[in-house]
Amino acid sequence: MSWKDFLREGLLETQAYEVPLPDGRIKLDAMENPYTWPEPMREAWQHQLKSTDVNRYPDASARDLKQQLRTTYNIEADYDLLIGNGSDELIQIVCAAFAGAGSTVLSVDPAFVVYQSAAKLYSLSFETVPLDDDFHLDLDAMLAAIARFQPAVIFLAYPNNPTGNLFNNDAIATIIEAAPGLVVVDEAYQPFARVSWLSDRLAENVVVMRTLSKFGLAGLRLGYMIGHQAVISELNKLRMPYNVNTLSMETACYALKHHTVFDEQADKILRERSRMQQAFGRYESLEVFASDANFILVRAGGAGNALFDHLLQSGIRVKNLTASGGSLTDCLRVTIGKPDQNDSLLAALDDFYGCANGTGPDTGI
Numbered sequence: 001m002s003w004k005d006f007l008r009e010g011l012l013e014t015q016a017y018e019v020p021l022p023d024g025r026i027k028l029d030a031m032e033n034p035y036t037w038p039e040p041m042r043e044a045w046q047h048q049l050k051s052t053d054v055n056r057y058p059d060a061s062a063r064d065l066k067q068q069l070r071t072t073y074n075i076e077a078d079y080d081l082l083i084g085n086g087s088d089e090l091i092q093i094v095c096a097a098f099a100g101a102g103s104t105v106l107s108v109d110p111a112f113v114v115y116q117s118a119a120k121l122y123s124l125s126f127e128t129v130p131l132d133d134d135f136h137l138d139l140d141a142m143l144a145a146i147a148r149f150q151p152a153v154i155f156l157a158y159p160n161n162p163t164g165n166l167f168n169n170d171a172i173a174t175i176i177e178a179a180p181g182l183v184v185v186d187e188a189y190q191p192f193a194r195v196s197w198l199s200d201r202l203a204e205n206v207v208v209m210r211t212l213s214k215f216g217l218a219g220l221r222l223g224y225m226i227g228h229q230a231v232i233s234e235l236n237k238l239r240m241p242y243n244v245n246t247l248s249m250e251t252a253c254y255a256l257k258h259h260t261v262f263d264e265q266a267d268k269i270l271r272e273r274s275r276m277q278q279a280f281g282r283y284e285s286l287e288v289f290a291s292d293a294n295f296i297l298v299r300a301g302g303a304g305n306a307l308f309d310h311l312l313q314s315g316i317r318v319k320n321l322t323a324s325g326g327s328l329t330d331c332l333r334v335t336i337g338k339p340d341q342n343d344s345l346l347a348a349l350d351d352f353y354g355c356a357n358g359t360g361p362d363t364g365i
């Protein structure tokens with residue numbers, strides 16, 4: 001006997017989630033906000049952290065942070081909040097709550113990869129319904145899958161990752177009505193989509209999940225979930241008491257009080273997104289998908305890996321989704337960076353497609 005014989009089934013064959021280390025390349029692979037904070041804001045923040053007593057445990061119920069979130073986002077007093085170490089942890093908590101033999105987690109394909117890994121972690125079966133050719137919901141197929149699998153949980157990202165688009169509101173409403181279990185509306189990209197499923201009429205089986213990562217604080221690891229008290233109080237039982245540290249909570253409060261700085265950063269990113277969308281559209285061999293997030297999905301028919309390698313050699317790292325297969329074959333997901341970083345990307349594309357710098361592809365005229 002070895003200790004390995006006691007490991008849970010399938011673990012030895014599983015790979016850990018690997019993320020490439022920053023290597024000096026322009027980093028357009030992880031939906032990070034490229035902007036840092038104005039110096040006076042940075043200093044005031046550091047000044048505030050100086051008086052934090054890290055010898056004490058954090059407030060396990062995160063009262064100040066929840067209050068700040070309520071104020072900043074006008075969250076109904078009737079709803080409760082659950083704070084996670086990134087929304088990744090909240091996805092895990094949801095799966096832990098519905099773990100159990102024979103239960104199913106349903107999502108779409110392609111979807112955020114953590115839904116599947118969290119479902120597997122809790123031995124839930126994971127089913128997906130393919131999105132249509134434009135990456136919209138196939139409502140009939142979703143309803144059929146709901147009828148067939150009776151999913152305990154449905155994850156829908158709004159906008160979706162890695163595709164970037166918002167799903168149709170009526171389709172989401174119909175799915176929620178048909179869902180026998182919980183529906184998680186994942187609004188990681190809400191700072192850019194600027195629409196939300198959150199309202200004062202949230203159905204009891206719906207929770208809205210958000211994160212400060214895409215807002216501009218990926219290093220903090222801070223996610224939150226909003227829903228009816230009945231749901232949140234059950235999920236809260238699975239949260240480790242000190243899952244979020246004092247420094248992250250204090251920083252999050254500070255940042256939320258200064259949210260206009262982040263809103264302006266998002267404005268800049270949105271302006272660059274529309275510039276990049278137009279610029280990408282000039283390359284005939286590049287299929288460009290609509291985006292309501294801070295990234296754009298493109299498909300380089302037949303040349304996904306070659307284009308990815310060319311960008312790497314040009315000092316730019318995007319996310320290569322080719323290995324995911326299916327509709328993501330030859331797809332690259334490009335995070336919107338600062339204007340000069342985006343210019344570098346366009347120059348590398350010109351180079352790849354053999355056209356003059358900045359003029360877009362040579363149409364042969």
Ligand SMILES: *Cc1c(COP(=O)(O)O)cnc(C)c1O
Nearest residue numbers: 086087088112157161188211213
């Ligand atoms: C980035 C992302 C998350 C994870 O956010 P963290 O709070 O950083 O864990 C969740 N959902 C979607 C759809 C994302 O793209």
